[in-house]
Amino acid sequence: MAVETCSTERSKGPNVLRVHSFKRSQGSGFSNQSINTTTMQLSTLFCLFLVSIASALPSPFPTDTALIYDSKITNLESYTSLLNYLREELRVPLQVLEFNSPELEIFKNGQRNFDNLIIFPTKARSIGSESNIHGLDLLNFFNDGGNVFTITSPTGVSETVRNYLNQIGIYPSPRNHELVDYFVGSNETSFKSIKLTAENVKLESNIISSVPEITYSGSAALLTNNNLLFPILQSPSTSFTKNSQESDEANNWTVGTQGYLAVGHQGLNNARGAWIGDASLLDDSQFSTFDKELLQWTFQMKNILRVTEVKHNHINGDTYAERPYKVKDELEYQITLQEFNGEQWSPVSFSDLQFEIKLISPYHRLNLSELSQDENSTTYGVTFKVPDRHGVYTLQTIYQRPGWSFVEEKEVLSIRHLANDEYPRSWDIPNSWVYITSSVVVFAAWIVFLIVFIYIKDGKIVDSKKQK
Amino acid sequence: MAVVNKTQSKPVIPPTAAVTGSSSSSTNALSDFSTSLQSTIDSYFKTLTPRLKLIDIFLAFLVVVALIQFVFVILVGNFPFNAFLGGFISTVGQFVLTVSLRLQTHSVKKEEREFEITPERALGDYVFASLILHFIIYHFIN
Amino acid sequence: MSSLTLSQRTVDNIQLFLKVTILITIAGAAISSRLFSVIRFESIIHEFDPWFNFRATKYLVSHSFYDFLNWFDDRTWYPLGRVTGGTLYPGLMVTSGAIWHALRKIGLPVDIRNICVMLAPAFSGVTAYFTYLFTSEIKDSSAGLLAGAFMGIAPGYISRSVAGSYDNEAIAITLLMASFYFWIKASKEGSVFYASWAALFYFYMVSAWGGYVFITNLVPLHVFVLILMGRYSNRLYAAYSTWYAIGTVASMQIPFVGFLPIRSNDHMAALGVFGLIQIVAFGDYIRSKVPSKKFKSVLIVAIFLIIAVGILGLFGLTYAGLIAPWTGRFYSLWDTSYAKIHIPIIASVSEHQPTAWPAFFFDTQFLIWLFPAGVYLLFQDLSNEGVFVIVYSVLCSYFAGVMVRLMLTLTPIICVAAAIAVSKLFDVYMDFSELLQSKVEVEGIKESTGAKAKKTKVTGLSIVAKLTVIVSFAFYLFLFVYHCTWVTSNAYSSPSVVLASRNPDGSQNLIDDYREAYYWLRMNTAEDAKVMAWWDYGYQIGGMADRTTLVDNNTWNNTHIATVGKAMASSEEVSYEILKEHDVDYILVIFGGLLGFSGDDLNKFLWMIRIAEGIWPDEVKERDFFTSDGQYRVDDLATDTMKNSLLYKMSFHRFTELFGHRNAVDRVRNQRITQEPDLNIVEEVYTSENWLVRIYKVKDLDNAGRDLLSASKFEKETKAGIKKRIQKRPDLDLRE
Structure with a gap:
């Protein structure tokens, strides 16, 4: 296998240094616990894998869902296809709650109460029975591993959702701001109903697979340059968002393609979220594959990656435990990936998976090539030579692509120097034979000298000065 | 082995004073040097x-x-x-x-x-x- | 005639018995005076460097010698690691390991920690013995006993050999005196046997301490001075050649030394004198065969040739790069300001500062004024051995004046010279042999001497004179012992891991913050957690907390230390990048503001800045940390760079809370702190009881991709209940 030091750029993922964890972190709700992957974890992964196969749910993750709505704005009768889809096809345990229902508790006793949230636009300022759910709570929910699907519209942008989205990097337009396009309206009478074309759809985010037919009328959002945001729908270049109650043209919320209409985002812990600015995209008139794919993606049923095995050893098969790695050793590294495609774990092919061996900055960055594929996973591997500097190296595979869950496998190993007897010994070096022979000869001659010296009969010492 | 006691004529060297500084004395010094070396070698072989x-x-x-x-x-x-x-x-x-x-x-x-x-x-x-x-x-x- | 006639043999036996008893007493005194800290606190390794030696020794006794020689330490200098096998002097660890194995073999399994703690006092007794032997070769055994006694309790030596000070000097000074003793004996007798022993002890010394260069230069210098004095003899040739040949090749066996004896300028003097003595021997041989007048001219020509070849050769080889030029440490011995400008790390070590004058008296008390007297007395006889003592004294006095640390090498020769002076004095003034002949009873004297009987007129006045001198010197000696004990007890017995102070009611208050914090680290963090702290504490963290550190006291990689310094001195955004790059999990800082402990990190901050500035002069500037009028302030008048630096924030985090947000005073710098610094990238996980040690955990990258500053700002605002009702259009960069 050819070993190349490749200088391809990594994908524009965030500078992630956390370890991938298949299980979403389940600790106390507020802290970001990162769980290092060890072999112990891998065995629990296998157990869960078996369990998930057995139950054959569409998602390998738990999917308790709560749908939060405001009956003043949203009429649930017109969302029956959505509810049917959720209940029957995705088979998620669904609870439909009013935004101020007393049963609405995001965290209960320090634990997340739900796994997924769908939040429809609400007229009120905050959500919660006593208006006690803040943006920080939603953010903590997200940081704890929960998925959040939010919808805002010109009629309802609650402070809770707004604060949460702003922290994520999405700045949806406030109340009464609507997307307007005088060039691409769906009919002459309303410039606020915009038919979206293929150039407004960002398929490279890998969230939806085909261009949908959408007529959009709602709000648009500004996005920061956060790498964790994956825009799905972009507003047309001739559109802008304006406040329908004021006529202040200079203060448009978004202009042209700077506005976005549907955005997916993923956290470093692989929790996902989505935001759309028009609730009518989900209602019965427009419920389509677009919505299905978006929901699947957000609820961790699509584009999920998992690492089942990582191993490395000498080329001849010896492991690190048997023979610790030294400088200039030849090693091979293998990683096994699988993807969840909605029903089961299946193999997945990537051409840009890269492996790095680094100290502080990478010494090698090599493309992993596919070694084998079985019915559930694909194994990639590469062989390489350890750099000739000893140190405590990190062997890592980091794969961050938009729309896919983040893969990060790190292992820290110490690579030692050559022991004093692992250098070529002097009897192996031809040059040194001269010196070895000379020292042996000297020693032999010395012994001969001693013997002769002891046994030789000596004469008297003559003082030369006395002779003068 | 019997003591080797050869009699040989010693080289006769007129005594010269070693004065530092002038070139003639340095040649004297050098000639002294070489004659001393010669006498040393002779006496060395004698006392072997x-x-x-x-x-x-x-x-x-x-x-x-x-x-x-x-x-x-x-x-x-x-x-x-x-x-x-x-x-x-x-x-x-x-x-x-x-x-x-x-x-x-x-x-x-x-x-x-x-x-x-x-x-x-x-x-x-x-x-x-x-x-x-x-x-x-x-x-x-x- | 005296009524007591003793045969010579009985006298000898009594003398031997007395000598043995006295030596054992000296050893006992030496050992017991070093045990203060063990009795007061506990048997613990002190200071910083000994912790690493202790860790290495533990590794040695739990693994084989081969593993120790090839040990790759991956718990230090993360992520570079350290090849300890080739970068340490193994003598100390091997000695302890050997003692540990030997004791186990005879059925006394002593814990390795106790062996390490007690090694230095044990060897101090041996040092006293070798000093006795050395001085007896110089003068006689009475001087030897005095020298042994002085050496046993001199504070200059005790400072580095108390129980718990498990450092290279503990055995190095013993080996120094042993090497010198064997050298003197060899050069006196011209014996190849003793010269071989001198070479073997020199090898042991090379394996134990980097200061072996001192012997490498002193012995050739001695030989050179003797040759210049015209005292060349065959004995000198035999001794020096043997010592050099065997000693040099033996010293190259230590991996750390390697080929230095051939390559570095520090060792060139020995090589030069070796060549010189061959030539001088040859010249001497010629001289024995040639009349002296002619020989003079031979000599002149030869000297001219030698000097020319020698100097040209030395400069030529250095220029060609075959010989390494003098090292920075060597330069700093001659030019005391060299290190401050060029190598800040060397200058920042407190042991490398010039010696203050009181230190001489503090470390040797009355020996310091006897020292020149002894050297002068040696000038009177000017034996070969005396020349050695004179050369040693002169050379070492200069070096001890330059670096505090080298006071240690001056102490032995001070003891020897002072003992010679006192002994000479006692030879004259304790000579009561005429009195015994005239049947006058005298009081018991401290040591019996075998002085040569001088025929002087015995009068009452002479008795009074003698008694005056004896009593006054006895008083001085008593005062010396008192001073040494007091100094040892108060100044040199602190473990410096545990600090002691007095409560208002006078009882002792132990400040055990260091161990508390290290133990917290040990118990509450992951095994492979990486801790960043300033290099002073690296060995202690490695030894007590058993965690991976980024930099430690070995200071072999200046850039890595500068990276840590930059992380401490820069703003949070810059520091966070460095922390993430190096996988740092925890940061440890020492803060003395509450206690008034002046050795904290804020006082060392300038060194961090200087070292970082040496590598990144554009990013870290020392001037930015001083106010416009040149003051180093940490209160409201501090510069912005100072207030934004990570170390400042970590030191004063929540400090004002202690004082109820008013009147917070930093007791070390005596300034008032009024603002609570805004700390975002780390969170506090532990602060010790007296706020001496503070441990912070580095926050992970924000899950939602925000920068940590905004993340913590949002959290604070929400918790404070700030509501932003009106939405303004945010000012964002264009999305790409």
């Missing part, structure tokens, strides 16, 4: 006993071996350095020890009584030191 001869042969042999190694280094380069040093120092060290032995057993000057070392003791010390030297050399070359 078999043991001394043996020692001197051994010393010459060591110098030859050292020179061979040195020439080899100049020609080929000094990798591996520790082997070169080991071989070279074994000759140099042995040389120095043997010279000490020569001085101690055949010294013309009589040392003060409390520091006199019997030849047997000198030989014993010599063996001790040489063994240590060779042991370390072998470890060095490994």
Whole structure:
């Protein structure tokens, strides 16, 4: 296998240094616990894998869902296809709650109460029975591993959702701001109903697979340059968002393609979220594959990656435990990936998976090539030579692509120097034979000298000065 | 072996005063230098006993071996350095020890009584030191 | 005639008995005076460097010698690691390991920690013995006993050999005196046997301490001075040649030394004198065959040739790069300001500062004024050994004046010279042999001497004179012992891991913050957690907390230390990048503001800045940390760079809370702190009881991709209940 030091750029993922964890972190709700992957974890992964196969749910993750709505704005009768889809096809345990229902508790006793949230636009300022759910709570929910699907519209942008989205990097337009396009309206009478074309759809985010037919009328959002945001729908270049109650043209919320209409985002812990600015995209008139794919993606049923095995050893098969790695050793590294495609774990092919061996900055960055594929996973591997500097190296595979869950496998190993007897010994070096022979000869001659010296009969010492 | 006591004519050298500074005196000094060297060599051969001869042969042999190694280094380069040093120092060290032995057993000057070392003791010390030297050399070359 | 006639043999036996008893007493005194800290606190390794030696020794006894020689330490200098096998002096660890194995073999399994703690006092007794032997060769055994006694309790030596000070000097000074003793004996007798022993002890010394260069230069210098004085003899030749040949090749066996004896300028003097003595021997041989007048001219020509070849050769080889030029440490011995400008790390070590004058008296009390007297007395006889003592004294006095640390090498020769002076004095003034002949009873004297009987007129006045001198010197000696004990007890017995102070009511208050914090680290963090702290504490963290550190006291990689310094001195954004790059999990800082402990990190901050500035002069500037009028302030008048630096924030985090947000005073710098610094990238996880040690955990990258500053700002605002009702259009960069 050819070993190349490749200088391809990594994908524009965030500078992630956390370890991938298949299980979403389940600790106390507020802290970001990162769980290092060890072999112990891998065995629990296998157990869960078996369990998930057995139950054959569409998602390998738990999917308790709560749908939060405001009956003043949203009429649930017109969302029956959505509810049917959720209940029957995705088979998620669904609870439909009013935004101020007393049963609405995001965290209960320090634990997340739900796994997924769908939040429809609400007229009120905050959500919660006593208006006690803040943006920080939603953010903590997200940081704890929960998925959040939010919808805002010109009629309802609650402070809770707004604060949460702003922290994520999405700045949806406030109340009464609507997307307007005088060039691409769906009919002459309303410039606020915009038919979206293929150039407004960002398929490279890998969230939806085909261009949908959408007529959009709602709000648009500004996005920061956060790498964790994956825009799905972009507003047309001739559109802008304006406040329908004021006529202040200079203060448009978004202009042209700077506005976005549907955005997916993923956290470093692989929790996902989505935001759309028009609730009518989900209602019965427009419920389509677009919505299905978006929901699947957000609820961790699509584009999920998992690492089942990582191993490395000498080329001849010896492991690190048997023979610790030294400088200039030849090693091979293998990683096994699988993807969840909605029903089961299946193999997945990537051409840009890269492996790095680094100290502080990478010494090698090599493309992993596919070694084998079985019915559930694909194994990639590469062989390489350890750099000739000893140190405590990190062997890592980091794969961050938009729309896919983040893969990060790190292992820290110490690579030692050559022991004093692992250098070529002097009897192996031809040059040194001269010196070895000379020292042996000297020693032999010395012994001969001693013997002769002891046994030789000596004469008297003559003082030369006395002779003068 | 009988004592060699050849009578030979000694070279007669007119005494000259060594004065520093002028060029003529430096030529005098140089000629003094060469004549002294000549007289030294003569008296050396005169006072040679078999043991001394043996020692001197051994010393010459060591110098030859050292020179061979040195020439080899100049020609080929000094990798591996520790082997070169080991071989070279074994000759140099042995040389120095043997010279000490020569001085101690055949010294013309009589040392003060409390520091006199019997030849047997000198030989014993010599063996001790040489063994240590060779042991370390072998470890060095490994 | 005296009524008591003793045979010579009985006198000898009594003398031997007295000597043995006295030596054992000296050893006992030496050992017991070093045990203060063990009795007061516990048997613990002190200071910083000994912790690493202790860790290495533990590794040695739990693994084989081969593993120790090839040990790759991956718990230090993360992520570079350290090849300890080739970068330490193994003598100390091997000695302890050997003692540990030997004791186990005879059925006394002593814990390795106790062996390490008690090694230094044990060897101090041996040092006293070798000093006795050394001085007896110089003068006689009475001087030897005095020297042994002085050496046993001199504070200059005790400072580095108390129980718990498990450092290289503990055995190095013993080996120093042993090497010198064997050298003197060899050069006196011209014996190859003793010269071989001198070489072997020199090898042991090379394996134990980097200061072996001192012997490497002192012995050749001695030989050189003797040759210049015209005292060349065959004995000198035999001794020096043997010592050099065997010693040099033996010293190259230590991996750390390697080929230095051939390559570095520090060792060139020995080589030069070796060559010189060959030539001088040859010249001496010629001289024995040639009349002296002619020999003079030979000599002149020869000297001219030698000097020319020698100097040209030295400069030529250095220029060609075959010989390494003098190292920075060597330069700093001659030019005391060299290190401050060029190598800040060397200058920042407190042991490398020049010695203050009181230190001489503090470390040796009355020996310091006897020292020149002893050297002068040696000038009177000017034996070969005396020349050695004179050369040693002169050379070492200069070096001890330059670096506090080298006071240690001066102490032995001070003891020797002072003992010679006192002994000479006692030879004259304790000579009561005439009195015994005239049947006058005298009081018991401290040591019996075998002085030569001088025929002087015995009068009452002479008795009074003698008694005056004896009593006054006895008083001085008593005062010396008192001073040494007091100094040892108060100044040199602190473990410096545990600090002691007095409560208002006078009882002792132990400040054990260091161990508390290290133990917290040990118990509450992951095994492979990486801790960043300033290099002073690296060995202690490695030894007590057993965690991977980024930099430690070995200071072999200046850039890595500068990276840590930059992380401490820069703003949070810059520091966070460095922390993440190096996988740092925890940061440890020392803060003395509450206690008034002046050795804290804020006081060392300038060194961090200087070292970082040496590598990144554009990013870290020392001037930015001083106010416009040149003051180093940490209160409201501090510069912005100072207030934004990570170390400042970590030191003063929550400090004002202690004082109820008013009147917070930093007791070390005596300034008032009024603002609570805004700390975002780390969170506090532990602060010790007296706020001496503070441990912070580095926050992970924000899950939602925000920068940590905004993340913590949002959290604070929400918790404070700030509501932003009106939405303004945010000012964002264009999305790409």
